[in-house]
Amino acid sequence: MAQRNITITMGEGAVTNAPQIISSQGIGSCVVVTIYDRFKKMGGMAHIMLPDSNSANGRGSPYHYADTAIVTLLGKLYSRGALLQDIVAKMAGGAQMFICSNGSGPGIGKQNISSVRRILGRERIPLSGEEVGGSYGRNVEFYLDSGKVIVTTAGKKEDVEL
Amino acid sequence: MSKNTQLFTEEQIDFLREMMNIGAGNAATALQQLLQCPIDLIIPRVHVLPAAQVSSILDNPASLVACVRMGMVGDIDGAMFFIVPEEYTKKLISIAEKAQLGISKLPGQKHEEGDFSAVVEIGNILSGVYLTAIHDFCGLNIYHTIPVLAIDMIQPLLDEALVKTSFQIQTAIAVENELVVEEHHIRTLLLIIPSPESIKPMIDALGQAKKAYGSA
Numbered sequence: 004m005a006q007r008n009i010t011i012t013m014g015e016g017a018v019t020n021a022p023q024i025i026s027s028q029g030i031g032s033c034v035v036v037t038i039y040d041r042f043k044k045m046g047g048m049a050h051i052m053l054p055d056s057n058s059a060n061g062r063g064s065p066y067h068y069a070d071t072a073i074v075t076l077l078g079k080l081y082s083r084g085a086l087l088q089d090i091v092a093k094m095a096g097g098a099q100m101f102i103c104s105n106g107s108g109p110g111i112g113k114q115n116i117s118s119v120r121r122i123l124g125r126e127r128i129p130l131s132g133e134e135v136g137g138s139y140g141r142n143v144e145f146y147l148d149s150g151k152v153i154v155t156t157a158g159k160k161e162d163v164e165l
Numbered sequence: 166m167s168k169n170t171q172l173f174t175e176e177q178i179d180f181l182r183e184m185m186n187i188g189a190g191n192a193a194t195a196l197q198q199l200l201q202c203p204i205d206l207i208i209p210r211v212h213v214l215p216a217a218q219v220s221s222i223l224d225n226p227a228s229l230v231a232c233v234r235m236g237m238v239g240d241i242d243g244a245m246f247f248i249v250p251e252e253y254t255k256k257l258i259s260i261a262e263k264a265q266l267g268i269s270k271l272p273g274q275k276h277e278e279g280d281f282s283a284v285v286e287i288g289n290i291l292s293g294v295y296l297t298a299i300h301d302f303c304g305l306n307i308y309h310t311i312p313v314l315a316i317d318m319i320q321p322l323l324d325e326a327l328v329k330t331s332f333q334i335q336t337a338i339a340v341e342n343e344l345v346v347e348e349h350h351i352r353t354l355l356l357i358i359p360s361p362e363s364i365k366p367m368i369d370a371l372g373q374a375k376k377a378y379g380s381a
Contacts, residue, residue: 028318030320101325
Protein backbone atom coordinates (compact mmCIF):
# COMPACT_ATOMS: atom_id res chain seq x y z
CA MET A 4 0.00 0.00 0.00
CA ALA A 5 1.70 3.17 -1.14
CA GLN A 6 1.74 6.20 1.11
CA ARG A 7 0.53 9.24 -0.70
CA ASN A 8 3.24 11.79 -1.18
CA ILE A 9 2.46 15.48 -1.60
CA THR A 10 5.20 17.52 -3.23
CA ILE A 11 5.36 21.27 -2.87
CA THR A 12 7.58 23.73 -4.67
CA MET A 13 8.62 27.28 -3.89
CA GLY A 14 5.82 29.52 -2.71
CA GLU A 15 3.54 26.58 -1.91
CA GLY A 16 2.24 24.92 1.23
CA ALA A 17 0.20 21.90 2.25
CA VAL A 18 -1.62 20.62 5.32
CA THR A 19 -2.45 16.95 5.83
CA ASN A 20 -2.56 13.99 8.22
CA ALA A 21 -0.74 10.74 8.85
CA PRO A 22 0.19 8.57 7.01
CA GLN A 23 0.99 11.04 4.26
CA ILE A 24 4.40 12.49 3.46
CA ILE A 25 4.96 16.06 2.31
CA SER A 26 8.19 16.71 0.45
CA SER A 27 9.98 19.54 -1.26
CA GLN A 28 13.13 19.40 -3.37
CA GLY A 29 15.83 21.80 -4.40
CA ILE A 30 15.74 24.25 -1.50
CA GLY A 31 18.38 26.99 -1.71
CA SER A 32 17.87 30.34 -0.02
CA CYS A 33 14.23 29.44 0.65
CA VAL A 34 13.24 28.00 4.04
CA VAL A 35 10.91 25.03 4.41
CA VAL A 36 8.98 25.11 7.68
CA THR A 37 7.04 22.17 9.09
CA ILE A 38 4.45 22.47 11.84
CA TYR A 39 3.20 19.30 13.52
CA ASP A 40 0.61 18.35 16.12
CA ARG A 41 2.10 15.26 17.74
CA PHE A 42 -1.12 13.97 19.19
CA LYS A 43 -3.45 14.53 16.30
CA LYS A 44 -0.71 13.49 13.85
CA MET A 45 -1.51 16.30 11.49
CA GLY A 46 0.75 18.95 10.13
CA GLY A 47 1.66 21.38 7.44
CA MET A 48 4.66 22.43 5.45
CA ALA A 49 5.42 25.70 3.65
CA HIS A 50 8.25 26.48 1.18
CA ILE A 51 8.95 30.10 1.96
CA MET A 52 10.84 32.41 -0.39
CA LEU A 53 10.90 35.81 1.32
CA PRO A 54 10.95 37.00 4.93
CA ASP A 55 8.23 39.62 4.99
CA SER A 56 4.92 40.08 3.19
CA ASN A 57 4.98 43.81 3.84
CA SER A 58 7.35 44.13 0.93
CA ALA A 59 4.72 42.77 -1.42
CA ASN A 60 1.63 44.92 -0.92
CA GLY A 61 -0.47 41.80 -0.63
CA ARG A 62 0.67 40.25 -3.87
CA GLY A 63 1.42 36.58 -4.21
CA SER A 64 0.36 33.50 -2.32
CA PRO A 65 0.53 33.61 1.49
CA TYR A 66 3.07 30.77 1.36
CA HIS A 67 5.64 33.00 -0.33
CA TYR A 68 6.39 34.96 2.83
CA ALA A 69 7.51 33.70 6.24
CA ASP A 70 4.97 35.71 8.21
CA THR A 71 1.88 34.89 6.17
CA ALA A 72 2.98 31.28 5.53
CA ILE A 73 3.29 30.39 9.20
CA VAL A 74 0.08 32.17 10.13
CA THR A 75 -1.77 30.42 7.29
CA LEU A 76 -0.49 26.98 8.29
CA LEU A 77 -1.43 27.61 11.92
CA GLY A 78 -4.87 28.83 10.95
CA LYS A 79 -5.55 25.66 8.98
CA LEU A 80 -4.23 23.41 11.71
CA TYR A 81 -6.16 25.13 14.48
CA SER A 82 -9.34 24.95 12.44
CA ARG A 83 -8.78 21.19 12.17
CA GLY A 84 -8.50 20.91 15.94
CA ALA A 85 -4.76 21.17 16.53
CA LEU A 86 -3.76 22.47 19.94
CA LEU A 87 -1.01 24.99 20.59
CA GLN A 88 0.43 22.93 23.43
CA ASP A 89 0.94 19.94 21.10
CA ILE A 90 2.55 21.76 18.20
CA VAL A 91 6.23 21.80 17.26
CA ALA A 92 7.98 23.34 14.29
CA LYS A 93 11.14 22.49 12.34
CA MET A 94 12.91 24.30 9.55
CA ALA A 95 15.48 23.66 6.80
CA GLY A 96 17.13 25.77 4.13
CA GLY A 97 18.19 29.39 4.12
CA ALA A 98 21.48 28.74 2.33
CA GLN A 99 23.61 31.25 0.50
CA MET A 100 24.37 29.35 -2.66
CA PHE A 101 26.84 31.69 -4.37
CA ILE A 102 29.73 33.28 -2.57
CA CYS A 103 29.32 36.74 -3.80
CA SER A 104 29.32 40.17 -3.52
CA ASN A 105 25.99 41.70 -3.18
CA GLY A 106 27.59 43.31 -0.30
CA SER A 107 24.67 44.84 1.44
CA GLY A 108 23.92 42.89 4.56
CA PRO A 109 22.77 39.32 5.15
CA GLY A 110 21.63 37.35 2.13
CA ILE A 111 18.04 36.37 1.61
CA GLY A 112 18.67 32.92 3.12
CA LYS A 113 19.75 34.38 6.46
CA GLN A 114 16.86 36.83 6.41
CA ASN A 115 14.40 34.01 5.86
CA ILE A 116 15.86 32.03 8.76
CA SER A 117 15.64 35.01 11.13
CA SER A 118 12.13 35.80 10.05
CA VAL A 119 10.89 32.24 10.57
CA ARG A 120 12.50 32.13 13.99
CA ARG A 121 10.92 35.42 14.96
CA ILE A 122 7.42 34.55 13.74
CA LEU A 123 7.46 31.14 15.42
CA GLY A 124 8.56 32.86 18.62
CA ARG A 125 5.76 35.37 18.31
CA GLU A 126 3.22 32.57 17.78
CA ARG A 127 4.75 30.65 20.72
CA ILE A 128 5.58 27.59 18.61
CA PRO A 129 8.71 25.81 19.81
CA LEU A 130 11.34 25.13 17.16
CA SER A 131 12.42 21.58 17.87
CA GLY A 132 14.84 21.09 14.99
CA GLU A 133 16.64 23.00 12.30
CA GLU A 134 19.09 22.35 9.44
CA VAL A 135 19.80 25.78 8.04
CA GLY A 136 22.45 28.04 6.56
CA GLY A 137 25.57 26.90 4.76
CA SER A 138 25.96 27.03 1.00
CA TYR A 139 24.34 23.84 -0.21
CA GLY A 140 20.94 22.84 -1.56
CA ARG A 141 18.58 20.62 0.41
CA ASN A 142 15.61 18.29 -0.02
CA VAL A 143 13.05 17.79 2.73
CA GLU A 144 10.65 14.97 3.55
CA PHE A 145 8.09 15.39 6.32
CA TYR A 146 6.49 12.21 7.66
CA LEU A 147 3.11 12.86 9.17
CA ASP A 148 2.93 9.55 11.02
CA SER A 149 5.87 10.41 13.24
CA GLY A 150 6.60 14.10 12.70
CA LYS A 151 10.07 13.15 11.48
CA VAL A 152 11.72 15.52 9.01
CA ILE A 153 14.56 14.14 6.89
CA VAL A 154 16.89 16.64 5.22
CA THR A 155 19.12 15.39 2.41
CA THR A 156 21.60 17.04 0.08
CA ALA A 157 23.19 16.08 -3.24
CA GLY A 158 26.22 14.63 -1.52
CA LYS A 159 27.23 17.84 0.23
CA LYS A 160 26.45 16.64 3.72
CA GLU A 161 25.19 13.54 5.50
CA ASP A 162 21.43 13.17 5.75
CA VAL A 163 19.98 14.78 8.86
CA GLU A 164 16.92 13.64 10.75
CA LEU A 165 15.18 16.40 12.65
CA MET B 166 -5.91 35.92 -12.05
CA SER B 167 -5.10 33.44 -14.79
CA LYS B 168 -2.32 30.98 -14.15
CA ASN B 169 -1.14 31.45 -17.70
CA THR B 170 2.60 31.18 -17.65
CA GLN B 171 2.98 31.08 -21.38
CA LEU B 172 3.88 34.73 -21.80
CA PHE B 173 5.44 34.12 -25.20
CA THR B 174 3.31 32.98 -28.13
CA GLU B 175 4.31 29.94 -30.17
CA GLU B 176 5.37 32.27 -32.95
CA GLN B 177 7.63 34.21 -30.63
CA ILE B 178 9.13 31.01 -29.31
CA ASP B 179 9.86 29.86 -32.86
CA PHE B 180 11.60 33.13 -33.49
CA LEU B 181 13.64 32.75 -30.31
CA ARG B 182 14.67 29.30 -31.56
CA GLU B 183 15.83 30.75 -34.85
CA MET B 184 17.87 33.39 -33.04
CA MET B 185 19.44 30.82 -30.76
CA ASN B 186 20.34 28.53 -33.66
CA ILE B 187 22.18 31.33 -35.33
CA GLY B 188 23.85 32.20 -32.05
CA ALA B 189 24.98 28.58 -31.87
CA GLY B 190 26.95 28.90 -35.08
CA ASN B 191 28.86 31.86 -33.66
CA ALA B 192 29.26 30.07 -30.34
CA ALA B 193 30.89 27.08 -32.01
CA THR B 194 33.43 29.34 -33.68
CA ALA B 195 34.19 31.16 -30.44
CA LEU B 196 34.60 27.93 -28.50
CA GLN B 197 36.83 26.44 -31.18
CA GLN B 198 39.14 29.40 -30.78
CA LEU B 199 39.05 29.04 -27.02
CA LEU B 200 39.51 25.29 -26.82
CA GLN B 201 41.73 24.96 -29.88
CA CYS B 202 39.98 21.96 -31.29
CA PRO B 203 37.09 21.37 -33.68
CA ILE B 204 33.74 21.81 -31.98
CA ASP B 205 30.22 21.27 -33.23
CA LEU B 206 27.44 22.89 -31.34
CA ILE B 207 24.00 21.38 -31.60
CA ILE B 208 20.88 22.98 -30.20
CA PRO B 209 18.51 20.11 -29.68
CA ARG B 210 15.90 22.21 -27.93
CA VAL B 211 14.89 25.67 -26.83
CA HIS B 212 12.37 25.62 -23.98
CA VAL B 213 10.27 28.48 -22.67
CA LEU B 214 8.87 27.52 -19.30
CA PRO B 215 8.22 28.74 -15.75
CA ALA B 216 11.58 29.23 -14.06
CA ALA B 217 10.45 27.10 -11.11
CA GLN B 218 10.20 24.10 -13.48
CA VAL B 219 13.64 24.37 -15.07
CA SER B 220 14.83 21.29 -13.16
CA SER B 221 12.43 19.16 -15.21
CA ILE B 222 14.69 19.66 -18.26
CA LEU B 223 17.47 17.66 -16.65
CA ASP B 224 17.46 13.87 -16.70
CA ASN B 225 17.89 13.91 -12.94
CA PRO B 226 16.81 17.15 -11.22
CA ALA B 227 18.38 16.04 -7.96
CA SER B 228 21.85 15.59 -9.42
CA LEU B 229 24.78 17.98 -9.13
CA VAL B 230 25.48 20.57 -11.79
CA ALA B 231 28.23 23.14 -12.21
CA CYS B 232 26.49 26.48 -12.52
CA VAL B 233 27.85 29.83 -13.65
CA ARG B 234 25.55 32.68 -12.73
CA MET B 235 25.71 36.09 -14.40
CA GLY B 236 23.47 39.12 -14.12
CA MET B 237 21.88 40.75 -17.17
CA VAL B 238 21.77 44.53 -17.42
CA GLY B 239 20.79 46.92 -20.17
CA ASP B 240 17.55 46.96 -22.13
CA ILE B 241 16.66 43.72 -20.37
CA ASP B 242 17.65 42.85 -16.85
CA GLY B 243 17.56 39.58 -15.00
CA ALA B 244 19.90 36.62 -14.68
CA MET B 245 21.65 34.10 -16.89
CA PHE B 246 22.94 30.68 -15.91
CA PHE B 247 25.32 28.36 -17.74
CA ILE B 248 24.84 24.83 -16.49
CA VAL B 249 26.92 21.71 -16.98
CA PRO B 250 25.64 18.52 -15.33
CA GLU B 251 28.33 16.85 -13.25
CA GLU B 252 28.57 13.82 -15.53
CA TYR B 253 29.91 16.11 -18.29
CA THR B 254 32.12 18.46 -16.31
CA LYS B 255 35.18 16.18 -16.17
CA LYS B 256 35.25 15.81 -19.95
CA LEU B 257 34.84 19.53 -20.46
CA ILE B 258 37.61 20.33 -18.00
CA SER B 259 40.00 17.81 -19.52
CA ILE B 260 39.42 19.32 -22.97
CA ALA B 261 40.07 22.78 -21.52
CA GLU B 262 43.22 21.57 -19.81
CA LYS B 263 44.61 20.36 -23.11
CA ALA B 264 44.15 23.89 -24.39
CA GLN B 265 45.77 25.16 -21.17
CA LEU B 266 42.69 27.10 -20.41
CA GLY B 267 41.76 28.45 -17.05
CA ILE B 268 43.48 30.58 -14.47
CA SER B 269 45.96 28.95 -12.15
CA LYS B 270 44.63 28.23 -8.73
CA LEU B 271 44.65 31.19 -6.41
CA PRO B 272 45.92 30.75 -2.86
CA GLY B 273 43.14 29.61 -0.60
CA GLN B 274 40.94 28.59 -3.49
CA LYS B 275 39.41 25.17 -3.09
CA HIS B 276 40.82 22.59 -5.50
CA GLU B 277 37.60 21.87 -7.31
CA GLU B 278 36.81 25.52 -7.94
CA GLY B 279 40.22 26.12 -9.50
CA ASP B 280 39.56 23.34 -11.98
CA PHE B 281 36.17 24.77 -12.80
CA SER B 282 37.47 28.16 -13.91
CA ALA B 283 37.38 26.77 -17.44
CA VAL B 284 33.64 26.18 -17.04
CA VAL B 285 33.29 29.81 -15.99
CA GLU B 286 35.18 31.03 -19.06
CA ILE B 287 33.06 28.92 -21.37
CA GLY B 288 29.86 30.15 -19.73
CA ASN B 289 31.07 33.71 -20.04
CA ILE B 290 31.78 33.33 -23.74
CA LEU B 291 28.57 31.49 -24.59
CA SER B 292 26.50 34.10 -22.80
CA GLY B 293 28.22 36.89 -24.70
CA VAL B 294 27.62 35.16 -28.02
CA TYR B 295 23.91 34.60 -27.40
CA LEU B 296 23.36 38.11 -26.14
CA THR B 297 25.02 39.36 -29.32
CA ALA B 298 22.66 37.19 -31.37
CA ILE B 299 19.71 38.69 -29.50
CA HIS B 300 21.07 42.17 -30.17
CA ASP B 301 21.59 41.49 -33.86
CA PHE B 302 18.01 40.27 -34.25
CA CYS B 303 16.06 42.40 -31.82
CA GLY B 304 18.18 45.46 -31.26
CA LEU B 305 18.23 44.83 -27.52
CA ASN B 306 21.45 45.86 -25.76
CA ILE B 307 22.05 43.40 -22.97
CA TYR B 308 25.28 42.90 -21.08
CA HIS B 309 26.17 40.14 -18.71
CA THR B 310 27.90 40.85 -15.43
CA ILE B 311 30.72 39.13 -13.56
CA PRO B 312 30.24 35.37 -13.45
CA VAL B 313 30.19 33.39 -10.21
CA LEU B 314 30.33 29.61 -9.90
CA ALA B 315 28.64 27.11 -7.61
CA ILE B 316 28.12 23.36 -7.77
CA ASP B 317 24.86 21.90 -6.44
CA MET B 318 21.38 20.82 -7.52
CA ILE B 319 19.95 23.15 -10.14
CA GLN B 320 16.81 24.47 -8.45
CA PRO B 321 18.49 25.83 -5.29
CA LEU B 322 21.03 27.58 -7.51
CA LEU B 323 18.22 29.47 -9.24
CA ASP B 324 16.44 30.44 -6.00
CA GLU B 325 18.07 33.74 -5.28
CA ALA B 326 17.46 34.98 -8.82
CA LEU B 327 13.77 34.08 -8.51
CA VAL B 328 12.85 35.03 -4.99
CA LYS B 329 12.88 38.80 -5.22
CA THR B 330 9.82 38.86 -7.42
CA SER B 331 8.31 35.65 -6.17
CA PHE B 332 4.74 36.81 -6.49
CA GLN B 333 5.10 36.84 -10.23
CA ILE B 334 5.73 33.72 -12.22
CA GLN B 335 9.06 34.14 -13.94
CA THR B 336 9.70 32.71 -17.34
CA ALA B 337 12.96 31.08 -18.32
CA ILE B 338 14.30 30.66 -21.83
CA ALA B 339 16.38 27.49 -21.68
CA VAL B 340 18.71 26.69 -24.56
CA GLU B 341 20.25 23.25 -24.61
CA ASN B 342 23.73 23.44 -26.10
CA GLU B 343 25.31 20.13 -26.90
CA LEU B 344 29.03 20.50 -27.53
CA VAL B 345 30.46 17.78 -29.73
CA VAL B 346 34.22 17.48 -29.27
CA GLU B 347 35.89 14.45 -30.88
CA GLU B 348 33.59 11.65 -29.82
CA HIS B 349 32.36 13.40 -26.68
CA HIS B 350 28.88 14.84 -26.43
CA ILE B 351 28.79 17.38 -23.64
CA ARG B 352 25.29 18.51 -22.78
CA THR B 353 25.00 21.99 -21.33
CA LEU B 354 22.16 24.36 -20.67
CA LEU B 355 22.01 28.13 -20.94
CA LEU B 356 19.20 29.84 -19.05
CA ILE B 357 18.01 33.36 -19.69
CA ILE B 358 15.62 34.58 -17.00
CA PRO B 359 14.41 38.12 -17.65
CA SER B 360 13.03 40.08 -14.70
CA PRO B 361 9.22 40.36 -14.83
CA GLU B 362 9.52 44.05 -15.86
CA SER B 363 11.69 43.03 -18.80
CA ILE B 364 9.29 40.53 -20.35
CA LYS B 365 7.19 43.15 -22.10
CA PRO B 366 10.20 44.99 -23.64
CA MET B 367 11.51 41.61 -24.77
CA ILE B 368 8.23 40.61 -26.39
CA ASP B 369 7.91 44.02 -28.03
CA ALA B 370 11.44 43.75 -29.42
CA LEU B 371 10.74 40.24 -30.74
CA GLY B 372 7.60 41.57 -32.39
CA GLN B 373 9.52 44.41 -34.08
CA ALA B 374 12.25 42.07 -35.25
CA LYS B 375 9.73 39.66 -36.71
CA LYS B 376 8.22 42.50 -38.69
CA ALA B 377 11.65 43.45 -39.98
CA TYR B 378 12.65 39.91 -40.91
CA GLY B 379 9.19 38.72 -41.88
CA SER B 380 8.23 35.10 -41.94
CA ALA B 381 10.26 32.69 -44.01
